[in-house]
Amino acid sequence: MEGIVSLRPSTPRVSFHFPKFPSSRCSIPSILRSPMADQRICIRAQQSDSKDVSSTLSPFNESEENALKIKEWEVGRFRDEIASSQGIRIRRRPPTGPPLHYVGPFEFRIENEGNTPRNILEEIVWNKDVEVSHMKEKKPLFSLKKALDNAPPARDFVGALRASNLRTGLPGLIAEVKKASPSRGVLRENFDPVEIAQAYEKGGAACLSVLTDQKYFQGSFENLEAIRNAGVKCPLLCKEFIIDAWQIYYARTKGADAILLIAAILPDLDIKYMTKICKMLGLAALVEVRLVHNEQEMDRILGIDGVELIGINNRDLETFKVDISNTKKLLEGKRGQMICEKDIVIVGESGLFTPADIAYVQESGVKAVLVGESIVKKSDPAKGITELFGKDISCNFQ
Numbered sequence: 001m002e003g004i005v006s007l008r009p010s011t012p013r014v015s016f017h018f019p020k021f022p023s024s025r026c027s028i029p030s031i032l033r034s035p036m037a038d039q040r041i042c043i044r045a046q047q048s049d050s051k052d053v054s055s056t057l058s059p060f061n062e063s064e065e066n067a068l069k070i071k072e073w074e075v076g077r078f079r080d081e082i083a084s085s086q087g088i089r090i091r092r093r094p095p096t097g098p099p100l101h102y103v104g105p106f107e108f109r110i111e112n113e114g115n116t117p118r119n120i121l122e123e124i125v126w127n128k129d130v131e132v133s134h135m136k137e138k139k140p141l142f143s144l145k146k147a148l149d150n151a152p153p154a155r156d157f158v159g160a161l162r163a164s165n166l167r168t169g170l171p172g173l174i175a176e177v178k179k180a181s182p183s184r185g186v187l188r189e190n191f192d193p194v195e196i197a198q199a200y201e202k203g204g205a206a207c208l209s210v211l212t213d214q215k216y217f218q219g220s221f222e223n224l225e226a227i228r229n230a231g232v233k234c235p236l237l238c239k240e241f242i243i244d245a246w247q248i249y250y251a252r253t254k255g256a257d258a259i260l261l262i263a264a265i266l267p268d269l270d271i272k273y274m275t276k277i278c279k280m281l282g283l284a285a286l287v288e289v290r291l292v293h294n295e296q297e298m299d300r301i302l303g304i305d306g307v308e309l310i311g312i313n314n315r316d317l318e319t320f321k322v323d324i325s326n327t328k329k330l331l332e333g334k335r336g337q338m339i340c341e342k343d344i345v346i347v348g349e350s351g352l353f354t355p356a357d358i359a360y361v362q363e364s365g366v367k368a369v370l371v372g373e374s375i376v377k378k379s380d381p382a383k384g385i386t387e388l389f390g391k392d393i394s395c396n397f398q
């Protein structure tokens with residue numbers, strides 16, 4: 001069996017051929033997986049589902065393994081080059097020098113950039129890469145098929161935000177179920193995700209955001225599933241660091257109605273591909289731009305067809321400083337016009353604490369806000385919502 005990985009971004013087309021996988025279920029390095037390769041692997045895995053083929057296929061010999069390592073390293077470099085040409089500084093994995101038998105240009109052979117992440121986002125991505133590889137091995141895509149087929153239809157996340165905005169005249173609220181964060185540590189000791197979600201719903205939240213990252217936010221997919229199964233009606237955003245399409249399918253099986261795509265870590269081709277998967281699954285994609293370098297990120301996202309929800313994160317993920325004034329700058333002029341023409345819903349995210357903050361971002365043009373800390377810390381999160389907006393926005397109050 002021969003595998004092909006085709007990388008087809010705007011840069012020249014490159015195809016790598018590599019020989020003989022020991023089994024279609026074997027651990028193919030995820031760095032070799034382009035969207036197309038993912039699909040092929042999935043199809044092969046489905047084809048081989050009924051019979052165990054591993055015994056009939058031979059493992060790599062040593063020279064094949066060396067060749068594979070070199071290709072893997074070259075693809076990694078190529079991918080980082082594409083990302084950096086789009087202004088993406090977050091690297092997917094810790095940089096390594098080339099493999100032992102690499103015979104390419106000398107400057108690559110002596111290169112060693114060290115393996116310290118440049119900031120918290122990069123650290124999170126490096127950990128996520130390892131975590132996702134393990135999860136994929138445990139639950140390959142084909143094994144999620146049944147759960148996907150049986151999942152109830154996704155709820156209309158964007159529609160709920162628009163309806164809330166029309167009903168209250170205020171930005172629709174995405175209330176975040178957030179136990180802890182790298183910038184603030186533990187926000188709430190006595191943390192019952194379902195209770196908090198129900199309080200948010202009662203307080204007038206249009207949608208909920210559920211953090212599923214364990215290591216940095218003390219979240220989990222169990223929380224997402226429990227909230228979904230507890231009868232909460234608000235559409236749910238799976239707040240995860242998505243670096244691989246597999247995570248989108250997994251989120252769907254756990255009850256997500258929307259997922260987050262972070263422009264600072266995903267090249268355009270990934271965002272396009274992942275947005276299409278979301279459409280196929282009926283999920284909304286919240287595409288997020290950061291506080292720093294956000295003009296370039298915003299322009300990239302506005303150039304991608306099918307994006308209907310953009311988040312502007314007010315937190316600088318390198319220094320953790322929060323600044324809501326950039327939102328205004330970013331939504332002025334040509335960009336603001338384009339956003340109106342495309343009817344995109346803008347979400348103001350992070351660092352919103354008072355009615356004045358809400359009014360400020362609303363005047364800048366946001367139709368929705370994503371809020372965690374200021375409401376999750378309140379003993380009664382429903383009341384926290386009323387305090388945040390300066391009025392009762394629950395459905396009982398018109």
Ligand SMILES: O=C(O)c1ccccc1NCC(=O)[C@H](O)[C@H](O)COP(=O)(O)O
Pocket residue numbers: 120121176178181182183184313315317349350351352370371372373374
């Ligand atoms: O919150 C953090 O410290 C953080 C650090 C690194 C990456 C992401 C981070 N937060 C994710 C979020 O987007 C926020 O949880 C969300 O916007 C709510 O923010 P807040 O209302 O300030 O809790």
